[in-house]
Amino acid sequence: MGHVCVIGIWHLGAVTAACLADLGYTVVGVDEDHDKVEALNRGMPPLFETGLQEMMAKNIAVGRLTFTSDLAEALGGASHALITYDTPVDDNDEVNLSEIFAVAEELGGHLDSGATIIVSSQVPVGTCEEIAAVVRQANPSLDFGIAYTPENLRLGQAIERFQQPEMIVIGADSEATLRRVEHLLAPIEAPRVRVDLRTAEMTKHAINAFLATSITFANEIANLCDEAGADALRVAEALRLDTRVGPGVPLHPGLGFAGGTLARDLKVLHHLSERHGYEASLINAVLAVNQRQNRVVVGRLRRILGSFDGLSVGVLGLTYKAGTSTLRRSAALEIIRVIAADGAAVKAYDPKADPEEVRLHKGFTLCDDPYAVAQDCDALVLVTGWPQFRELDFPRIRSLMRNPVLLDALNMLDADRMVEAGFRYIGVGRGRQERPA
Template sequence: MRIAMIGTGYVGLVSGTCFSEFGIEVVCVDKDAAKIDMLKGGEIPIYEPGLDALVASNVKAGRLSFTTDLAEAMKGAQAVFIAVGTPSRRGDGHADLSYVYGAAREIAETMSGYTVVVTKSTVPVGTGREVARIIKETRPDADFDVCSNPEFLREGSAINDFMRPDRVVIGAESERAQEVMRQLYRVLYLIETPIVFTSLESSELIKYAANTFLATKITFINEIADLCEKVGADVHDVSRGIGLDGRIGKKFLHPGPGYGGSCFPKDTVALVKTAQDSGSPLRIVETVVDINDKRKKAMADKIIAACGGSVAGKTIAVLGLTFKPNTDDMRDAASLSILPALKAAGATVRAYDPEGMDEAKKLMPDLDYRDDAYATLEGADALVILTEWNQFRSLDLGRVKSLLKAPVMVDLRNIYEPAEMARAGFAYSCVGRPSVAAETA
């Protein structure tokens, strides 16, 4: 089989590469000529563990290629995937579908023969129907079907998520389209991966409902963490105690500074807008969005409190800037709310992240960036851990203490144990567990 993948961003590049690993011929298309030149030269524009090697092996095997020419990419393609961005629209929070609809028009102009047009981008309910209308309007004689095939990829583990998914969701309403999609996912069918066929509308809503539920779960445990701090409970014990209930599950019950990234913030807002426009508002989700926004701002106050109530004239060392580890994605990262607030309160912010520095410098150019974790700590008045990269989990605490001006650590990811930190001589603040004062010899 041969497919075209429109868009070489996170979803398009990972999905196209993984399809090629299934043995399918994939041509990835993008209007950004510089990005295509990078990919042709073996450079990967995003950080995702294992993606560079997978791209290289499939390019070498002749199954994966890159071009700016959609017409060329679609020659002989049984399916074309739309995997372009759907950012939040300025002003109203709706998903911006201009790139999706633009791709639909270009597909209509270049398709020949029966083609399955698949929306891989995260799109609101009704988008598939509109894509079909645009194609029909642009090309009345077109022979095609539109399908919805949402992605459920976690940044940092996207390749495994594609290769061994919990399920594959496909909104396809004709037998012809369903058969093409079955062939595309034949490798997963053979290992008995659940493949769920639905209507277009159900498939589109499944994606938003899934992300919104997970965002709600994160927000719930964050609020429970706040309560734990008030009543003297340990949120890790509470999380484990409820997570062992099979009806609840243990995933996404780890407290922190609030969710971020490319999906949860924009998808929760987009679903809220869709629900409001449909006359069926989602009050729970509206509250989740509000709580998460306020939580990030509250984390700056938590850091200031740990520093004695003021950070004016102080240097704060920050480890981790991306919204989660194993990615260079800075979109809606907690750092983008917390660190400017510390700057506004008079602090000098010194920061390090293993992969997110280049993007962070564009978004927060006034920070003092350092090349490694320990260089970030020298002479700082406090250390803040914002992202739980593995390399921050086993810092040399003696060295950390010797580098800091004061042994103050604010761990917003709870990667250390309070008792251990007290014995090591740190004043340690965390999330949803009792903070501790340094033990003295």
């Protein structure tokens, strides 16, 4: 079916490479980390993603999927070169495009004439035109096309989202490029939105900004529900039934959005507005409210305990979200830092957290199971929505705790059941109804 090169192998790149190979393409994934490449060729993905290891192993076994650190070798005969770096962000959610521009320069020297560059990494609007300029500067005579197909791969559901997307947005520099991208993605059935490069880039920003705004709105309403004595979960239930809102809008109150992905797009829009002298008041407000939200949730626990100093606090969940192994920009780490800085001894457990990433973080003791976390603790905080946490033996956990305070920062547990088990249960947006044991 054709030879495809996928450049930059972490979450986006690993899923893209495996899924394209599963469609029948011969795929060569490229990453400069030799140790990672060696692990990838043994079928070991760089992080946990549901079904990814099995899909990689299957396609490696039949020879459709290989990995290398040699970009020139990988590009030989490739009709499409996909740039799939998980664009890094710093602690302020600012993007770093250095890897992408470096590989663009290399593409100029090694890309076959007539090939198509497809960018799927999250990049600021206007970046694809800059990438094309770098390639042309490296090789002015090269005939190539460039397209942008924004990824929409949710951690934990990435393979399903790749194979059955709600839509495919394709931004292209020409009709010929558009046709070549359409041909590559022909096996995937989904509505197509065909636009120019900048419109495709802006579409990704807009989707993530809307999701971020919805999450922040739900949290702001939840905070007000706590003050007013109302239940934000029932408010959200009603909102979703309104056809002007819809069932798919993320309105479940709890912690602020994390991981850097949504904030990255908000920051891009913020800087865009600054460059053009436009005050993006809504974007700025979403960033401010989200930055405050986790402190608001921790404040609920502080009001109950009075102080964290000298207490033992257990945390269930460390990863950015359920279904992945990465701790990158996770809310759990932020909450642990706040609690530990206030004098608490923190223990934590996560069923899938990457041990290498865990070792990079301090301020807590990692436990082998949730019951060890609960042992002699003064409060338990549920931060990551792993489904198996619902199945824990909560009466046993209650018996192990010194003080049965349970902060459900995701509202994922049955409040009545927790009270029956003997907990003082605290949700988010539940009307200040800290339900006593």
